Amino acid sequence: MLYGPSGIGKSTIVDALAGHIAGTGVLVLRTVPAEVEAGLPYVVLVDLFAEVLPRTRGLASHLREALEVALLRAPGSSRPRDGLTVRIAVLELLRRLASETPVCLVIDDAQWVDEASAEVLSFAVRRLSGTDVTVLVAERVADNEPAAGRFCPSPMDSLVVEPLSYSGIAALLAEQDFGPLPRTAISRILEASGGNPLFAVELGRALAKRGGSLAQHEPLPVPDKLRALLSERLAGLDVATRQSLLLASAMARPSISLLARCHALPEDGLDAAERAQIIQVAADGGLSFRHPLLRELVYADATAGQRRAAHTSLMSTVDEPVERIRHLALGSPTHDEATAVLADSAAADAAGRGAFVSAATLSRLAATRTPPADTSAIAARLLDAARYADAAGHTAEALESATTALSSGGTAATRVAARLLLIDLAGQDLTGAGAQLAAAEQDAAGDVALEAEVAFYAATLAYFERRYTAADAESHRAEKLARLADDADLVIRALGMQATMALTLGREEADELHESAYRLAEGRPVTPATVDARQSWAMTALFRGDVTTARREITQLEADVRSLGLVRDLMSVLISCSAVHVRAGYGADALRAARECQSLFADAGSAPGIGLVVAAAAGWG
Structure with missing residues (x-):
């Protein structure tokens, strides 16, 4: 069973799975009921079994007749039939079909299955044990638990269809016919869509029609197709509630108390908005929109003047200095x-x-x-x-x-x-x-500090291009210039590169150079340079066989980087964390680090293969 909200991609997955299953010789019986049909009895049974009805000739006459009547293939008799007859007829039909060939029932949009069909199917699947019948169900679920499990025989796999990451949304938008979008626009679309593929595509198409560009803090255009899914919730709200929701949509951390301080809390305390499933209010008064697109819709539906007024009001109300300045800037464009x-x-x-x-x-x-x-x-x-x-x-x-x-x-x-x-x-x-490096060299000419930076990058580029002698020379030049410029961080990085080159060229001073960089980094603030030096020292200890030191150093480094929110550095450190924990025999820690590493690389959209390799290595280890 697959479940998730509207537009998350359930039907796309079902289409792919059903096609694959049919290609293996399985008899696929499929239905995609609609909301308007939910009150029509046995309409789902018609979808599923109308084409195989000729194969019911082996059924007992009373079962076959009951099924033909239910599927509107024969007129009803004056004598009423009980529902049990139809249920047994469907059960026997499935058993007969499965005795000839494997059968898969595919029910998409299971939330719209009519109740008469639902009762028959749930009765049948509970009695299909030992038969070659499988069921694939997809159900639209917003906040509640799925109910379509009653259509699946035991044992059942229940899978929630998760939102797409940045890389997934970017790839999806790149496949569309409306042309490329700026990276910042893709990030905004990801945020507003909540990773929902349907929402993302429609937002991208609407933005592309408007030219594709999006000024900072400008709301995304919400197309009518998406408005139809959400506007019903907003209909009927009074002016005071709408104004309160606009203020909430402009806040970084909306809360009931902050709205009250803005004198913008309606008399019902936003109960109407909560009952309409627009917002949810936590026990501490924190407020959040049920879906990011609702927040985007509320903000986008306001005029530019109304949005500026909201930010001006918040600027004089919020306590946090950074947030106050953000509202100041947005209130005065x-x-x-x-x-x-x-x-x-x-x-x-x-x-x-x-x-x-x-x-x-x-x-x-x-x-x-x-x-x-x-x-x-x-x-x-x-x-x-x-x-x-x-x-x-x-x-x-x-x-x-x-x-x-x-x-x-x-x-x-x-x-x-x-x-x-x-x-x-x-x-x-x-x-x-x-x-880029050649242009940087021209811009840096005459400035020792800039020349030192460029020399280090020249060494790095030469290394990746396997010009090892040049890389070694540039790393020493970078160290010399960095010392002249009194740039300790760059000295650390240059020493690290020299250690890499010593190892590559077969010289014995690699460990000594790593230790020099590490000692220089000790006690200094956490920067990319000191992170690299400490990480390299941990790996040096690991390669020496000193697993205890390696694990102590890398664990402390992970904690330091994480505490400062340095995600880019954390991505790199987690690679080493996974390797060290594997070698030290801490498999659970290795898997935790590797899976987080995989997730971060995927979300960053930067060389996701690295994260996949790390996760695979940890799993194998």
């Missing part, structure tokens, strides 16, 4: 450097607390509020947004922000940093890395 500076500062504060998603949003907001003439500030703020998005593991947003930063006319330092970040974000795809 004009270019204003003072607002941009506040948003920029709030982004840094959010990042300092590990809230990198919020930090990226605020940095992009700061860039959009920066006066257009200040291209250097715009580029720098977009670069910050890219870095924060990368730290959060949001590769698509990071790529888009870094690309925009590079084209925004920033300083040489901003251009170099953006180019190097784009090389990082490309992952295993080094197609454009050489050109």
Whole structure:
């Protein structure tokens, strides 16, 4: 049994499974009932058995006649028949069919099975033990438990159809006929759709019709096809309730108390909205929309002026400084450097607390509020947004922000940093890395700190291109320049690269270099450089056979990275966690790390194969 909400992909899966089953020689009997037919008796039995009715000739005459009448293939007699006769007729028919060939009953949209058919099918399947009859059922379920299990014989596998991840939604949208969409738009579609394929495609199509671009914090266009699924819940709500829901849709963390402080709580305390299945209210007063698309619909249906007024009201009410600045910027859509500076500062504060998603949003907001003439500030703020998005593991947003930063006319330092970040974000795809690196070398000329960064990336690129002698030379040049620039993090990274090259070239100082990098990283803040050094030291201990040290180091590193919300670094650390735990004999810990690693790589849309390999290795181990 498959179950899940409307549009989640149940029918697509059922179609594929039914086609595969039929291709193996199984007799597939299928029905897809509709809501308008749910009150018609035996309509599902007609769908399932009308084509095989000629094969009932071997049934007892009273059973065959009862079935023919139920399926409207013969006129009813004046003498009423009890329901048991039809139930036994269907049971005997299925047994006879299964004695000749395997049978699979396929019931899609099982929530619309008419009650008369439901009673017959549930009676029959409970008595099909030992026969070659299987059942495939799909049921639309919102918040309740599925009820269609009564149509499945025991034992039954019950599977919820889960929402798609970012990579799944991106691949689905790429297959559509409305052309490519920006990465940030895909992320917004994922958020609004809740990973629902139908919702995502319709939102993408509506956005493409409007040109495909989407300004930050601009609501997605919600097409009529989706409105029809959700608007009934909003119908009949009074003006006060709608205004309260608009404020809630604009909040980062909606709550009854915050609405009350805005003097926007209707007299019924939003009971009407809760009864209409639009929102749910927790015991502590926290408020959430039943589906992200409901939130998007409420926000999109307001005028631009109403949305600005909502943010202005919230700006003077919320306590959290970062959230207050976000509402300030959204309540005043004009270019204003003072607002941009506040948003920029709030982004840094959010990042300092590990809230990198919020930090990226605020940095992009700061860039959009920066006066257009200040291209250097715009580029720098977009670069910050890219870095924060990368730290959060949001590769698509990071790529888009870094690309925009590079084209925004920033300083040489901003251009170099953006180019190097784009090389990082490309992952295993080094197609454009050489050109980016060459351009970065030109921008960095004369600046020792920038030259050191570029030299390190030149070493890394040479290593992946198997130009090992060049990689070794560049890593030493990077260390020398980094020391001149007093850049400890870059010294650490250069030492790590030298250790890699020593190992690759068969020299004996690899462990010594790893230890030097590790000692330099000890006591320093958690940064990509110190994470790499500590991770490499843990793996060095593992390869030496010191499993205890390896597990202690990697466990502490995972905790440190996780506490700061550094998703990008966590993705890498979990690879080593899985390997160390496997070697140490902690299989459950290895599987936990590997599965999380797989999930993070898939959600980031960055080299998902790495996560799959790690998960497979842990499972095998």
